[in-house]
Every structure is written in structure tokens, then in C-alpha cells.
Amino acid sequence: MLKKAVAGKYAVGQFNINNLEWTKAILTTAQENNSPVILGVSEGAGKYMTGFKTVAAMVKAMIEELNITVPVALHLDHGSYDGCYKCIEAGFSSVMFDGSHFPIEENVLKTSELVKTCHDKGISIEAEVGSIGGEEDGVVGAGEIADPNECKKIADLGVDFLAAGIGNIHGKYPENWKGLDFDALAKTKDLIGDLPLVLHGGTGIPAEMIKKAISLGVAKINVNTECQLYFQEATRKYIEAGKDLEGKGFDPRKLLAPGTEAIKVIVKEKMELFGSINKA
Ligand code: 13P
Numbered sequence: 001m002l003k004k005a006v007a008g009k010y011a012v013g014q015f016n017i018n019n020l021e022w023t024k025a026i027l028t029t030a031q032e033n034n035s036p037v038i039l040g041v042s043e044g045a046g047k048y049m050t051g052f053k054t055v056a057a058m059v060k061a062m063i064e065e066l067n068i069t070v071p072v073a074l075h076l077d078h079g080s081y082d083g084c085y086k087c088i089e090a091g092f093s094s095v096m097f098d099g100s101h102f103p104i105e106e107n108v109l110k111t112s113e114l115v116k117t118c119h120d121k122g123i124s125i126e127a128e129v130g131s132i133g134g135e136e137d138g139v140v141g142a143g144e145i146a147d148p149n150e151c152k153k154i155a156d157l158g159v160d161f162l163a164a165g166i167g168n169i170h171g172k173y174p175e176n177w178k179g180l181d182f183d184a185l186a187k188t189k190d191l192i193g194d195l196p197l198v199l200h201g202g203t204g205i206p207a208e209m210i211k212k213a214i215s216l217g218v219a220k221i222n223v224n225t226e227c228q229l230y231f232q233e234a235t236r237k238y239i240e241a242g243k244d245l246e247g248k249g250f251d252p253r254k255l256l257a258p259g260t261e262a263i264k265v266i267v268k269e270k271m272e273l274f275g276s277i278n279k280a
Contacts, residue, residue, distance in 0.1 A: 001036050001071050002161050002196035005219035010275030011210075013202070014038035015267055016077060016224035017055075018045050021256050022231075023062055025263035030070050033268060035276040037070065038094070040077040040222060041087075052076075052083075052090035060091070070280035075126070077222070084114055088123055096126035096163070104150055112157045119158070126198055126220075127154045130165030148187040161196040161220055164188050166213075168201040171225050180209050182216060189217040196220060203229075207273055214275065223270055227263050234262035 005012050015026045017039050030037035039059060046052045059074050075094040076087040084095045097114050099107035111127045118125040130146025146164040155162055166181045166188075180199075189197065196219035199205075203225040205213075210221065238258045243249045271277050 001038075001073060002219045003194075004279070005036075005276070006194055006196050006217065008275075008279060009214060010279060011199075011214050011219050011221045012036050012038055012276050012279075013267070013270050013274050014040040014075060014077070014198075014220055014222040015227060015270075016040040016042060016045060016222070017059075018048065018228075020058065020062075021260040022227070022263060023059060024066070025260045026267055027062060027066060027068050027072065029264045029267040029271070030072070030280075031066070031068050033271050033277045034280045035070060035271045035278070036072075036280050037271075037276075038073045038075050038220065040075050040224065041092075042077045042224075043080065043083045046076075046083075046087075052087050052092065056087075056091040073124070077224075078128075081110055081114070084125075085117075088117060088121060092123065094124040094126070094160075096128065098128045100128040100130060100165070104153070108153060108157065111154060111159065115158045124160040126161045126163060127157070127159040128163040128165075129154050145181050145184045146188065148184065148191050151188045152191040155192040155195050159195075161198050162192065163198040163200055166199075168199060168205070170201045171203065173201075173204045180205070180213060182212060185213065185216045185218070198222065202226070202270070210273055221270070221274055223266075226266055226270075230262040230266045231259035234258040 001012055017023045041055055046055055049055050063072060073094045074092045076092055076096055078098040079095050084097050087095050097111055099110050115125055129151045130144040144165045145167055151164045166185045197217045198220040199213050199218045200222045202221040202223035244255055
């Protein structure tokens with residue numbers, strides 16, 4: 001999926017899921033737009049959904065029941081060492097091992113072991129160098145710029161795609177954010193060649209920066225907070241308009257519908273920006 005994206009100069013969106021509504025909204029949007037898609041699951045979201053086995057079973061069944069034919073990857077987002085093994089066992093098609101908080105030697109050791117395990121089972125693996133700033137499900141990073149030589153070291157372990165910190169952060173960007181470091185991105189790209197690069201913290205990055213990042217080899221872009229904000233706003237409007245008090249407006253299927261539709265809107269917008277529409 002991502003090799004094709006590098007060759008075609010577009011990026012595939014990773015949209016994080018939290019529940020059935022999220023999953024349904026993202027899968028149907030991908031199908032309606034003939035776009036490949038990556039469903040991201042953080043360890044916290046996995047726990048919330050009662051475990052990775054539940055998630056894998058739900059996604060598998062939903063793909064079948066909804067007749068989803070576009071390529072779908074089920075990917076562990078910012079996985080711990082143990083989390084990766086749990087997802088491999090649960091039937092995920094892809095994992096991210098986030099060893100960025102370990103000293104580089106330990107990151108190398110753990111990543112190479114996981115690369116072997118994943119590849120023996122036909123699972124793809126993402127690694128990270130230079131932590132992504134902000135906070136996501138308790139994983140806190142300071143928004144480092146990854147050292148291109150360290151990226152090369154991790155890339156050479158045989159990972160399938162690499163997240164390199166280039167000043168990107170999770171969540172909303174602060175007013176004084178300096179923007180993405182394209183020099184660092186270009187240097188990393190020069191060293192690692194055609195290995196797909198991953199841009200985390202996709203929420204709120206201006207469109208022009210996204211396009212430039214894609215032109216420099218980014219082939220996977222992670223979006224989480226923006227879906228949450230769209231869901232929140234639509235749900236708030238529904239309740240503030242008193243719709244939950246009208247007729248059967250209290251029915252959870254009605255209560256969650258505006259938020260679910262809102263996720264579809266933002267996911268489609270991102271797929272357009274990333275250039276993945278009609279690339280299934
Ligand atoms: P945002 O929440 O900033 O969109 O980041 C998502 C992400 O990078 C998931 O790994």
C-alpha cells in the first residue's frame with residue numbers, strides 16, 4: 001500500500017479508531033472514495049475497546065459485512081514492545097513499535113527483533129526515531145527533530161516504514177509552532193531512499209506543508225485529534241439544539257449519528273488532500 005503511495009507521490013491516511021462508529025465512518029468513506037486506508041489503534045483505544053482481539057474481530061467482520069473492497073490495514077499506533085506482540089497475536093496486519101524513548105542501541109535491538117517476528121508472519125512494521133511532540137494516550141514526546149543518521153540506522157533494520165520526528169506534534173499546534181523541518185526531512189529521505197516516511201500529528205498541519213512533505217517522501221499521514229474534534233462539535237450541536245429531547249432523539253443510534261457523519265466529512269477532506277482518492 002505504501003510502496004505504491006511513494007511511487008505515485010500521494011499519502012495514505014491513518015485514522016485512529018475508538019469504537020464501532022469511528023470504524024464504520026472511516027471504512028465507508030474509504031470505500032466511497034475508492035481510497036486505501038489505515039485504521040490506527042493506540043494502546044489506550046485498544047484497552048477501551050476491551051482488547052486488541054475485539055478490535056481485530058470487529059474490523060474483520062465489518063469489512064465483510066459492509067463489502068469493503070479497498071485495501072485496509074489494521075495498525076497498532078505507538079506500540080510498546082508487549083503491545084506489538086499482543087497485536088501480532090490478535091491478527092493485526094501492521095504494528096508500530098515506538099522505541100523512540102529508549103536509547104538508540106535499545107531501540108535498534110528491540111526493533112530488529114520485532115522486524116523478524118513481524119516479517120515471519122507477513123505483518124508490516126513501522127519504527128520511530130526522534131519522539132513526536134505532544135501527548136497521545138499517555139505517550140508524551142517533546143517534538144524532536146530526528147537525526148537523519150539514526151533514521152538510516154533504524155531503516156537498515158528492515159522496517160517497512162519510518163516515522164521521523166520533524167517538529168510535528170500530536171494534538172493541536174500551538175500559536176508559536178515553527179512548522180515542519182523540511183531540511184531534516186530531505187536529509188533523511190536522501191539517506192533512506194524509497195522507504196516510505198510517516199508523518200504523525202496530521203491534525204492542523206497547513207495543506208501546503210502536507211503537500212511538500214508528500215513530495216519529499218511522506219507516504220503515510222496520521223490523523224486522530226481532528227476526527228475527535230469533528231465528532232465533538234457535531235455531537236455538541238445536536239444536544240445544544242435539544243434534538244436529544246425530541247421524540248426518540250435519545251436513542252444512541254440517533255445521538256451518535258451526527259458525530260459519525262462529521263468524521264466522514266473530515267476523513268474525505270484528508271483523503272483529498274493526501275491524494276489517495278481513487279488509488280485503491
Ligand atoms: P493527531 O492527533 O495530532 O492528528 O496525531 C495523530 C497521530 O499521529 C497518531 O499517531
